[in-house]
Amino acid sequence: MKRVREFRDKSIMGGGQEKIDAQRKKGKLWVRERLEKLLDPDSFTEFQWMVTHRSKYFGLDKTVFYNDGVITGFGKIDGRNVYVYAQDFTVLGGSIGEAHGLKIAKTIEQAIQNGFPVIGLYDSGGARIQEGVASLNGCGRIFYANVKASGVIPQIAVILGPCAGAASYSPALMDFVIMVKSSYMFITGPEVVKAATGVDVSFEELGGAEKHGSISGVAHFVASDEESAFMLVRKLLSFLPNNNSEDPPYIPSDDPVNRRNDELYEVVPTDPTKPFDVRDVIRTIVDDGDFLEVHELYAPSAVVGFARLGGYTIGIVANQPAVNAGVIDIDASNKIARFVRFCDSFNIPIITLVDTPGFMPGVDQEHGGIIRHGAKILHAYSEATVPKITLIMRKAYGGAYIAMGSQSLGSDVNIAWPTAEIAVMGPEGAVRILYRREIDSSANPQQVVEQKLKEYREVFANPYRAAELGYVDDIIDPADTRHVLYKHLQILKFKREEHAMYLPRKHSNIPL
Ligand code: HXC
Numbered sequence: 001m002k003r004v005r006e007f008r009d010k011s012i013m014g015g016g017q018e019k020i021d022a023q024r025k026k027g028k029l030w031v032r033e034r035l036e037k038l039l040d041p042d043s044f045t046e047f048q049w050m051v052t053h054r055s056k057y058f059g060l061d062k063t064v065f066y067n068d069g070v071i072t073g074f075g076k077i078d079g080r081n082v083y084v085y086a087q088d089f090t091v092l093g094g095s096i097g098e099a100h101g102l103k104i105a106k107t108i109e110q111a112i113q114n115g116f117p118v119i120g121l122y123d124s125g126g127a128r129i130q131e132g133v134a135s136l137n138g139c140g141r142i143f144y145a146n147v148k149a150s151g152v153i154p155q156i157a158v159i160l161g162p163c164a165g166a167a168s169y170s171p172a173l174m175d176f177v178i179m180v181k182s183s184y185m186f187i188t189g190p191e192v193v194k195a196a197t198g199v200d201v202s203f204e205e206l207g208g209a210e211k212h213g214s215i216s217g218v219a220h221f222v223a224s225d226e227e228s229a230f231m232l233v234r235k236l237l238s239f240l241p242n243n244n245s246e247d248p249p250y251i252p253s254d255d256p257v258n259r260r261n262d263e264l265y266e267v268v269p270t271d272p273t274k275p276f277d278v279r280d281v282i283r284t285i286v287d288d289g290d291f292l293e294v295h296e297l298y299a300p301s302a303v304v305g306f307a308r309l310g311g312y313t314i315g316i317v318a319n320q321p322a323v324n325a326g327v328i329d330i331d332a333s334n335k336i337a338r339f340v341r342f343c344d345s346f347n348i349p350i351i352t353l354v355d356t357p358g359f360m361p362g363v364d365q366e367h368g369g370i371i372r373h374g375a376k377i378l379h380a381y382s383e384a385t386v387p388k389i390t391l392i393m394r395k396a397y398g399g400a401y402i403a404m405g406s407q408s409l410g411s412d413v414n415i416a417w418p419t420a421e422i423a424v425m426g427p428e429g430a431v432r433i434l435y436r437r438e439i440d441s442s443a444n445p446q447q448v449v450e451q452k453l454k455e456y457r458e459v460f461a462n463p464y465r466a467a468e469l470g471y472v473d474d475i476i477d478p479a480d481t482r483h484v485l486y487k488h489l490q491i492l493k494f495k496r497e498e499h500a501m502y503l504p505r506k507h508s509n510i511p512l
Helices: 002-012 017-025 031-038 098-114 133-149 165-173 190-197 203-207 209-216 226-238 263-267 278-285 330-345 363-367 370-383 398-403 427-434 436-441 445-460 464-468 478-492
Strands: 045-047 070-077 080-087 118-124 155-164 176-180 184-186 221-223 292-294 302-309 312-319 350-356 388-397 413-416 421-423
Touching: 031 070, 031 080, 031 118, 031 226, 070 098, 070 226, 080 098, 098 118, 098 133, 118 165, 133 165, 155 165, 155 226, 165 184, 176 209, 176 226, 184 203, 190 203, 203 209, 209 221, 221 226, 263 278, 263 478, 278 302, 278 312, 278 350, 278 478, 302 330, 302 478, 312 330, 312 478, 330 350, 330 370, 350 398, 363 370, 370 398, 388 398, 388 478, 398 421, 413 464, 413 478, 421 445, 427 436, 427 445, 436 445
Parallel strands: 080 118, 118 155, 155 176, 155 184, 176 221, 312 350, 350 388, 388 413, 388 421
Antiparallel strands: 045 070, 070 080, 292 302, 302 312
16 A cells, blocks of 8 residues: 555645645645535545556656546535546646546546536646647547536536636536636637737736626636635535436525515516616515526626525526616527526526516627527527426516517416516507507697507506416416415426427527
């Protein structure tokens, strides 16, 4: 065993004390400290710690690093099994050599086989340059494993330093990306950008956490530091099942399921033109006001995230009237569609809260493909077989009415508040189209507009037509929202997922 211990000591120290100190100087934790902080105490079991690279070019023949720059194994988080891999920047900048890539791929394969979530800690300069095509194969094997795992086990990436080139496509293939503030991700770095475009840009400007959290949408969460990132992993996992054949954990609370939501009378203005923050509605309805928002900074006219109702995990999709009146633009379409598909993959019922004037008008939106991107929401809701409950709070106009979990797309229950307005389009636009000639030829056009608006509102600016036609199943007092949603949820958990949509086929063809 003495010999083994010697190997083991070498393996533990990765790139050596000097590099570990340099890592600390940059304000980053040493990889083994990260694992300690992420996992329950003494729960980590490491495997493949003796693996080394096989390359002999560019001086690599003279260097042997046990572990090849990534620590792999399994452990526990809040008593539940997880697989984990953590890149070690002290070894050749955490770069992905072939052996490094194969170790990560094996970890993911094990997680799939045994049905547990996988968590990847990223801190890497990308494909290891000295290994040439072999390193690309290592990267490719990781991607292949990530795709195999997709929809089978939850995959969470935590970005703790650079995540460059090929390293960045693995998180992109996973379910959730958490970036610490100081980290950055890019496909091509500042030097390549400068050579290709002449533009000088810093790492932060190019791919810092705030950019990926708010503009690109690559990051679902931005954490202030490493410890908060690990806390976030715990929190996120608490809502998720181990794999797609299990239900999420049931975590009851003391919050009564029939608690009235009288606050909603204050939160939601009856004037449909007045904004409100839909997150206040969500917090009022769910257990203990506990809502984990996903993609908080990205596409803020939509809000998505996890909460519990009567102890059961729910995925919430909502329009956000506080931002552009809750309009659905290209980014919001992607955000919603991806979240709906995640929930559907992992048996998480979806509750949709609607207040939107529709899809975003504009040349840039049309040219950017709002038709193609908006269609993703239609596709995602239609194919989702988990329980789907929709609450129309105020405006539900046009295509957005259909897209946001309408009965037409197979939702199970559609509920409305008395303030709901369901129509092909908003009153102002509709009246001007329907009565243009009458308005133009009138001596008092404003009077005609107002008269027609009144008539239109009486007919459509309410939930009654939709309820008469059976598209809305119930019109409820907002104060009863929590209780009503809970009652539907607890019966719908028995829903059988066989679906006419699932005739034999390889897979659907979502408009990507
Ligand atoms: C081999 C690498 C490496 C890499 C970094 N290192 N990246 N070794 N292959 N890809 C090594 C450095 O040589 C250095 O070794 C050590 O890691 C630490 O790097 P530093 O540069 O000193 O650290 P820092 O200043 O923190 O900068 C980190 C960095 C920078 C931003 C990641 O190293 C960098 O820009 N690396 C290249 C990033 C990149 O362009 N990757 C793409 C690779 S191609 P010593 O011995 O001095 O400690 C790729 C395929 C493309 O991934 C696929 C596209 C999809």
